[in-house]
Every structure is written in C-alpha cells, then in structure tokens.
Amino acid sequence: MIRETIITTKGPDGRAHIAPIGIIQEGDGWVIAPFKPSATLDNLRRNPHAVANYSDDVLVFAGCLTGRRDWPLEPATKVPGFVLAGCLAHAELTVEQVTEDELRPRFLCRVVHEENHRPFQGFNRAQAAVIEAAILVSRLHMLPPDKVDREIAYLEIAVGKTAGPRERQAWDWLMEKVAAHRAQQQAGAES
Ligand SMILES: Cc1cc2nc3c(=O)[nH]c(=O)nc-3n(C[C@H](O)[C@H](O)[C@H](O)COP(=O)(O)O)c2cc1C
Numbered sequence: 001m002i003r004e005t006i007i008t009t010k011g012p013d014g015r016a017h018i019a020p021i022g023i024i025q026e027g028d029g030w031v032i033a034p035f036k037p038s039a040t041l042d043n044l045r046r047n048p049h050a051v052a053n054y055s056d057d058v059l060v061f062a063g064c065l066t067g068r069r070d071w072p073l074e075p076a077t078k079v080p081g082f083v084l085a086g087c088l089a090h091a092e093l094t095v096e097q098v099t100e101d102e103l104r105p106r107f108l109c110r111v112v113h114e115e116n117h118r119p120f121q122g123f124n125r126a127q128a129a130v131i132e133a134a135i136l137v138s139r140l141h142m143l144p145p146d147k148v149d150r151e152i153a154y155l156e157i158a159v160g161k162t163a164g165p166r167e168r169q170a171w172d173w174l175m176e177k178v179a180a181h182r183a184q185q186q187a188g189a190e191s
Contacts, residue, residue, distance in 0.1 A: 001025040004131055006053040006060055007032060008073065008082040009043035016082040017043055018069050020061045020134060023052055023109075030093060032107045044107050048095035051076050053084035056121065058130040060084065062170035065137050066177045078113035089116045126163035129155040130170045137174050140181045148178065 007021040017039045024031040032050060034041040044050060055061075060071050072085035079092040093109035133155050136148055152175075159171045 003030075003052070003054070004061075006055055006064070006084050006087070007040060008051045008053060008084065009040050010047045010049070010081055011039070011043055012046060016073050018060075018064060018071060018073075018082075018084070020064050020138075026108060029096065029111065030091070030109050032093075032109060033104045034107075035104050036102075041105060044095060045098075047080060048107075049076075049079035049081050050093045050095075050107075050109065051079065051081045051083055052091045052093060053087040054089045054091075055084055055087040056124075056127060057086060057166065058127045058134075058170040059166045059173075061134045062130060062173045065134050066173045068173070076113075077115065083115075086118075088118050088120060089114065124162055124164075124167070125158035126161075126167035126171070129158040130167055130174070133171065133174045137177050140178065145182070152178070 002022040002024050004020065004022050007019055007023070009017050011017050019038075019040050021032060021034065021040060024033060030052060032040070032044065034044070063069065063071065073082040074085050076083050076092050079094060081092065083090050091111045092113040094112050095107045096110045097108040099106040099108070133152060136143065136151055140148065156171075159167060163171065
C-alpha cells in the first residue's frame with residue numbers, strides 16, 4: 001500500500017522542506033523512497049526524522065510541484081520537524097534503517113507519534129484527478145507527450161464535474177506547468 005502524503009523534513013538551516021511523496025507501507029512502518037537528487041533525501045541523511053502529513057488539500061500537492069512551497073506549518077510534537085497546518089492527520093517518523101540504491105534509496109521509518117486533526121470528508125474525484133495529474137507533472141521530463149495529453153483529457157472530466165475552487169486552482173497551476181514545459185521544449189528544439 002502506498003499513501004500519497006506531504007512529507008516535511010528539516011534542512012541544514014533548520015528550515016522546513018515540503019514535498020509530495022508516496023510512502024510505502026512495510027509492516028508497522030513506512031518507507032520513504034526519494035529519487036536522487038532530492039532535498040528530502042539530503043535532509044533525511046542529516047536529520048533522520050520526517051512528518052507524513054495526510055491532507056485532502058490538493059492545492060498543497062499542486063503548489064509544491066509548481067514552485068509554491070510556502071505553506072503554513074506548526075512544530076511537530078515528538079520529532080524535530082514540522083506539521084502541515086490544516087492537515088487531516090499526521091504521523092511523526094524516525095528513520096530506523098537505510099537501504100542504499102543508485103536511483104532511489106529507501107528510508108524505513110518507525111511511527112513515533114500520530115495525531116488526528118479533522119475528520120475525513122469522503123472521496124472527491126477531482127482531488128484524485130489532481131493527484132494523478134501532479135504525478136504526471138512530476139514526470140514530464142520522461143513521459144511521451146501524447147500519453148500526458150490522453151491522461152489529462154480523461155482526468156479533466158472528473159475535475160469539470162466535481163471540483164471545488166481549490167481543486168480547480170490546483171488543476172490550473174498544473175496545466176500552466178505542462179504548458180510552460182512544452183514551451184521550453186519547443187524553444188529548445190528551435191535553437
Ligand atoms: C503524489 C506524488 C507522489 C510522489 N512520490 C514521490 C516519491 O515517492 N519519491 C520521489 O522522489 N518523488 C516523489 N514525487 C515527486 C516529488 O514530489 C518531487 O519530485 C519533489 O520535488 C521531490 O524532490 P525534493 O525532495 O528535492 O523536493 C511525488 C509527487 C507526487 C505528486
């Protein structure tokens with residue numbers, strides 16, 4: 001089972017780094033597997049703690065992928081780290097074991113503390129569509145453009161039918177990023 005979360009880690013300057021990461025369930029623990037290079041990876045090596053924030057605010061996911069990483073945070077309870085304000089729940093994690101890998105080292109983490117903040121409000125299809133689109137956007141450099149176009153066309157149906165204002169804004173940020181990536185590629189091909 002993989003859960004799509006917002007992972008917060010602490011940087012060398014003591015500031016928070018925030019990134020959408022899918023954490024992988026392993027027994028009672030969770031594996032964080034950042035692709036190299038990654039600030040999350042560097043931070044976990046220096047400060048072996050993280051917070052997995054369970055959030056239904058897709059604006060944070062889309063924001064992080066489009067250069068908007070400044071979201072309100074609060075201090076974590078048991079680990080040196082940060083909790084995303086407004087998240088539904090969070091788990092505070094400590095790294096127990098590191099498995100090195102050329103592409104994607106794995107940090108097996110133990111849950112040292114958990115808190116619930118707000119009730120789960122039910123599934124929303126636009127939120128799921130935004131998460132899928134965010135994953136596409138994080139892989140634009142390696143996916144064929146026609147695959148991206150086909151998947152966006154399908155996901156857009158759920159957004160059109162079920163989005164609220166935050167989901168619509170998140171979708172628009174992601175689509176701007178796709179357009180900017182295409183424009184950059186076009187400019188590169190012409191020069
Ligand atoms: C839903 C979702 C899940 C993601 N899961 C991972 C992951 O497991 N590992 C990873 O390296 N990047 C993942 N990404 C991409 C990262 O969020 C993105 O590349 C980020 O900038 C990580 O690099 P950083 O730690 O330097 O910020 C995911 C993105 C999304 C939208």
